[in-house]
Amino acid sequence: MIVLACMKKVVLSGIKPSGIPHLGNYVGAISYWVGLQNQYDQAIFPVVDLHAITVPQTPKVLTEQTYLTAAIILASGIDPKRSIIFIQSHLPAHSELMWLLTTISTMGELNRMTQYKDKIQKTSSTEGVGVGLFTYPVLMAADIFLYQANVVPVGEDQKQHVELARNLAERFNKRFGKTFVVPEPILRKEGARIMDLLDPTKKMSKSDTDSGCILLTDSPEVIRQKLMRAVTDSGTSIKFDPNRKGLHNLLIIYKVLSGKTESQIEKHFAGKGYRELKRELAELIIAQLSPIQKQVDRYMKNKKRLDALLKDGAKRADKIAQKTLADAKHKIGLI
Ligand code: TYM
Numbered sequence: 001m002i003v004l005a006c007m008k009k010v011v012l013s014g015i016k017p018s019g020i021p022h023l024g025n026y027v028g029a030i031s032y033w034v035g036l037q038n039q040y041d042q043a044i045f046p047v048v049d050l051h052a053i054t055v056p057q058t059p060k061v062l063t064e065q066t067y068l069t070a071a072i073i074l075a076s077g078i079d080p081k082r083s084i085i086f087i088q089s090h091l092p093a094h095s096e097l098m099w100l101l102t103t104i105s106t107m108g109e110l111n112r113m114t115q116y117k118d119k120i121q122k123t124s125s126t127e128g129v130g131v132g133l134f135t136y137p138v139l140m141a142a143d144i145f146l147y148q149a150n151v152v153p154v155g156e157d158q159k160q161h162v163e164l165a166r167n168l169a170e171r172f173n174k175r176f177g178k179t180f181v182v183p184e185p186i187l188r189k190e191g192a193r194i195m196d197l198l199d200p201t202k203k204m205s206k207s208d209t210d211s212g213c214i215l216l217t218d219s220p221e222v223i224r225q226k227l228m229r230a231v232t233d234s235g236t237s238i239k240f241d242p243n244r245k246g247l248h249n250l251l252i253i254y255k256v257l258s259g260k261t262e263s264q265i266e267k268h269f270a271g272k273g274y275r276e277l278k279r280e281l282a283e284l285i286i287a288q289l290s291p292i293q294k295q296v297d298r299y300m301k302n303k304k305r306l307d308a309l310l311k312d313g314a315k316r317a318d319k320i321a322q323k324t325l326a327d328a329k330h331k332i333g334l335i
Pocket of ligand 1: 152
């Protein structure tokens with residue numbers, strides 16, 4: 001018990017720069033991280049570019065999106081003095097530990113990952129499926145283990161990957177002796193799965209850049225348009241009901257961003273129609289995103305400052321990562 005009380009608690013989560021971050025990333029992850037960063041001894045948020053390249057990327061676009069994603073994390077309120085923000089590929093330790101972990105991962109368990117199954121269905125047969133897409137969750141486990149993260153705040157789609165990481169940590173520890181902290185996924189009570197505005201049966205996603213997905217860089221006009229076109233139903237009352245998927249999705253976004261309770265929201269919209277809800281929600285999103293967008297613009301115009309912050313983050317991250325990697329190699333018996 002005494003050991004546990006002295007242990008530093010670490011929170012870690014990542015985002016891949018495979019597109020422009022969207023409202024689902026913001027509600028389910030980034031804004032959640034901002035609240036968590038002060039509740040732990042150490043908070044670590046890598047921009048995981050090595051994950052992004054598991055599907056084809058245009059090099060110049062990838063570079064720009066990597067900067068943009070880092071800028072969005074910072075502009076949303078992650079404090080680079082308190083938290084560590086860095087680019088995954090700046091630290092070779094991630095790829096190196098991943099290799100070690102692939103040797104204890106099984107084909108069967110990776111085959112069961114639903115994200116992988118979904119993604120191979122979307123990949124056209126002429127392209128073929130990259131091996132990186134298959135081993136992706138092992139890299140994610142390496143990201144988590146290097147920093148001995150206790151908790152990993154993610155959206156619902158990433159929970160299975162963190163559970164796989166738990167199994168890998170337990171397996172490694174059993175085989176080679178206690179080396180890695182067994183991480184725990186934590187999900188926002190609401191908002192861990194924001195749905196597409198046009199098809200509320202599927203999650204809002206970077207790969208579907210249609211009008212069902214609000215990008216964090218969208219202008220107020222575009223946000224209003226996308227909201228107005230959001231699919232609802234033929235009902236009239238504005239009530240929280242998970243069966244009314246389109247309406248429920250809008251209300252959950254409203255709830256998380258406004259911080260109001262369900263009964264306050266239902267009371268507020270009593271006697272009002274969907275149009276009013278969409279209008280108010282659009283203004284709420286715009287009010288939250290506008291200051292972030294302004295700050296992002298400043299970072300994007302001053303890449304030197306961004307580079308310096310990311311370099312400092314990488315340096316601090318590397319100190320922790322090297323220690324864990326050396327321990328893992330030693331435990332395995334590598335000289
Ligand atoms: P990524 O880049 O797809 O998404 C970043 C975070 O956003 C969450 N998210 C959502 N939350 C709510 N509603 C949605 N529609 C929605 N879409 C995405 C994701 O669950 C995630 O938390 N493999 C990870 C990145 C990663 C990582 C890690 C995470 C790499 N290494 C280590 C945690 C720990 C990914 O692709 O997330």
